[in-house]
Every structure is written in structure tokens, then in C-alpha cells.
Amino acid sequence: MKQRRFLAVAALTGVMGVVMADGGSSAVGYARCMKDSSCMPLNEIPAWWVCMQGQAVEYLILAGAMIFFATFLPRVTLSFMLFILGKFPFVREIVDDYVKFCTTSTTYLLSATLCMGAAIVGLLSPYLCRFHIYIWGIFFLMWIYSVFNVIDRLAIRRFGGKAADNSKKVVISESIKLLRLLVLVIVSMYIYLQMWQDQSLLKYSFLGMLGGAIALGFAGATHNAVGGLYLVLNAPFRVDEFIQVGAVHGHVQRVALRFTVILTLDSTNVFVPNSFFLYKPMVNYSQRPKRQVTLDIHVHPHTSVALLETLLHELHVMVQCNKNVCLVCSATVWVCISCNPDTWG
Numbered sequence: 051m052k053q054r055r056f057l058a059v060a061a062l063t064g065v066m067g068v069v070m071a072d073g074g075s076s077a078v079g080y081a082r083c084m085k086d087s088s089c090m091p092l093n094e095i096p097a098w099w100v101c102m103q104g105q106a107v108e109y110l111i112l113a114g115a116m117i118f119f120a121t122f123l124p125r126v127t128l129s130f131m132l133f134i135l136g137k138f139p140f141v142r143e144i145v146d147d148y149v150k151f152c153t154t155s156t157t158y159l160l161s162a163t164l165c166m167g168a169a170i171v172g173l174l175s176p177y178l179c180r181f182h183i184y185i186w187g188i189f190f191l192m193w194i195y196s197v198f199n200v201i202d203r204l205a206i207r208r209f210g211g212k213a214a215d216n217s218k219k220v221v222i223s224e225s226i227k228l229l230r231l232l233v234l235v236i237v238s239m240y241i242y243l244q245m246w247q248d249q250s251l252l253k254y255s256f257l258g259m260l261g262g263a264i265a266l267g268f269a270g271a272t273h274n275a276v277g278g279l280y281l282v283l284n285a286p287f288r289v290d291e292f293i294q295v296g297a298v299h300g301h302v303q304r305v306a307l308r309f310t311v312i313l314t315l316d317s318t319n320v321f322v323p324n325s326f327f328l329y330k331p332m333v334n335y336s337q338r339p340k341r342q343v344t345l346d347i348h349v350h351p352h353t354s355v356a357l358l359e360t361l362l363h364e365l366h367v368m369v370q371c372n373k374n375v376c377l378v379c380s381a382t383v384w385v386c387i388s389c390n391p392d393t394w395g
């Protein structure tokens with residue numbers, strides 16, 4: 051805790067005047083209080099303090115921003131980077147060891163780096179006349195993030211369905227997260243690309259982002275997302291129901307925004323893209339409580355009748371344990387009509 055407070059104070063001390071030096075009245079007041087001198091005697095500190103009280107509110111805002119940058123932001127940034135790297139199997143073991151032994155020291159390193167970077171930014175104040183807009187842009191993006199969190203909770207509450215059915219909740223949540231990411235990218239580009247004061251750069255950046263998304267298969271991802279929304283709105287099946295789509299049949303394990311997980315009869319998880327449900331025929335066997343199933347059981351010609359009777363008896367016993375199953379047995383005897391003993395007809 052002491053080290054964290056020290057970093058917060060260091061951040062506030064090292065960048066005092068960075069945001070104030072944006073060409074406005076704050077920069078003029080700061081220069082006036084410094085008396086346009088790079089070296090001042092210590093007996094001028096009381097007068098400097100009296101002069102600086104006029105910008106107390108602005109410096110309090112600056113202090114809050116710098117404390118945020120020195121404490122909260124490094125932890126969030128490091129956690130996000132480790133989360134992304136942990137998704138790659140070839141570095142997952144290294145990331146786990148790093149999280150266990152190096153997270154705290156790296157957080158302090160990032161805090162010190164941010165403080166030093168803020169001090170360097172102070173030297174670039176003539177080129178950052180809109181720096182206060184960029185600072186407030188961060189808080190505006192955080193506000194948008196919080197708004198989408200509220201929308202996520204309300205949408206799940208309104209359209210989520212029963213508490214036991216999590217498939218709709220997952221699809222709704224992932225849809226809102228995708229929309230939130232798109233809005234945050236557009237707003238952040240609109241705010242931070244203005245530092246170049248070139249509208250053509252902003253326009254071409256949007257076009258480049260759109261072209262890159264299409265080139266990376268964004269159309270296919272959107273198609274699967276539309277299929278996920280179709281499953282939520284129409285609800286042709288639920289989790290744990292037995293369905294068949296195309297050549298895949300099994301129990302539904304999970305319904306996400308872009309894919310559906312089906313557990314087949316051989317205990318294999320099959321990830322089916324949701325776009326399949328838009329064009330391929332889908333059968334839900336669980337919607338009807340009873341259905342007829344025909345099973346052909348082939349036995350060797352030399353199988354004894356006693357063994358067949360034993361197997362049928364055991365099958366009847368198994369069926370009687372389940373009152374919802376009715377068993378009808380019929381036997382078909384094939385007679386040899388050829389001189390070849392291996393041929394039956």
C-alpha cells in the first residue's frame with residue numbers, strides 16, 4: 051500500500067502541469083505563477099502556493115487522473131495482456147509462471163513507466179493542445195463501457211428466459227459485447243485520431259478498418275452471429291435436447307453467439323456454426339414424447355436359438371425398467387438358396 055501511494059504521489063508530482071499546458075488559461079496561469087523562470091528561490095514557495103490556489107479544481111482533476119493512471123490502469127492493462135497471451139497454448143505455461151511470480155513487480159514497473167512517460171509528454175505540450183480532450187475521452191469510453199454493462203444486465207433479465215436455460219443468456223451477452231466493442235473502437239478512433247488534425251486520416255482509417263474486417267472474414271462471423279440471434283428468437287431447441295442438423299446428431303450442450311456445441315452418441319463435442327441452422331434441415335427429436343425407432347440387429351447364422359432367447363429376455367428386462375419405452379420384436383429368417391454356404395438370401 052505504501053509503494054502504491056508513493057507511485058501515485060510520484061505520478062502527480064512528475065506530471066504537474068502536463069494537462070494544464072494545453073494552450074488555455076491554465077497554461078497562462080501556470081506560467082505566471084512560475085514567473086517565467088526556470089530556477090526560483092525557496093522563499094518564493096509561499097507566494098507560489100497562493101498563486102496556484104486559483105487552479106485548485108483543475109489540479110484536483112489532474113490528481114485524480116494521475117492516480118488512476120498510476121494505480122488502476124497498470125493492473126488492468128497487465129491483466130488484459132496476460133489474459134490474451136494465455137489463450138495461446140505454446141505460451142500458456144510461461145504465462146502461468148509469470149502470473150504467479152512477476153505480476154506485482156511488473157505492475158510497479160508499468161506505473162513508473164507511465165509516470166516517466168507523462169513527464170516526457172509535458173515536453174510535447176505545444177503539440178498536444180487537445181490533451182484535455184484525450185484525458186476526458188478515456189473517462190467517456192469508460193462511461194460507454196458501463197452503459198453497455200447495464201444494457202447487458204437488462205437484456206438478459208428481459209429476454210434471458212428461464213434461469214436454468216443459459217443458452218439465450220450467452221447469445222444475448224455475446225451480442226451486446228460485440229456491439230460494445232464496435233462502438234468503443236469507433237468512438238476511440240474519432241477522439242484520438244483528431245490529434246493529427248486531418249479529417250482525411252479519420253475517413254481513411256474507418257475505410258481501412260471496414261476493409262480489414264471484411265478481409266479477415268468478418269462477413270462469416272456476422273453470418274454466424276445472425277444464426278445465433280435466430281436461435282434465440284425462434285428457440286427451435288433448448289439445452290440437453292436431442293437434435294440432428296445435417297449429418298450431426300446428439301444432445302445440445304451449449305448455444306453461443308457463433309456456434310452450438312452438440313454432444314454426439316460417442317461422447318464427442320461437435321462445434322456446429324450457427325449459420326448451418328439457417329440453411330440446413332434441423333430435427334428436434336425431443337419435442338415429441340414418443341417416437342418410433344427401428345433397429346436392425348444382425349446375428350451370425352451359427353448363433354444358437356438359446357443365446358438369442360437369452361438376449362431377448364435381457365432386452366425385455368431393460369425395457370421394463372423404463373415405462374416410457376415400448377418394445378416390439380419381430381424376427382426375419384433368411385434361408386440359404388445357394389450352393390455357396392457363405393451366401394444367404
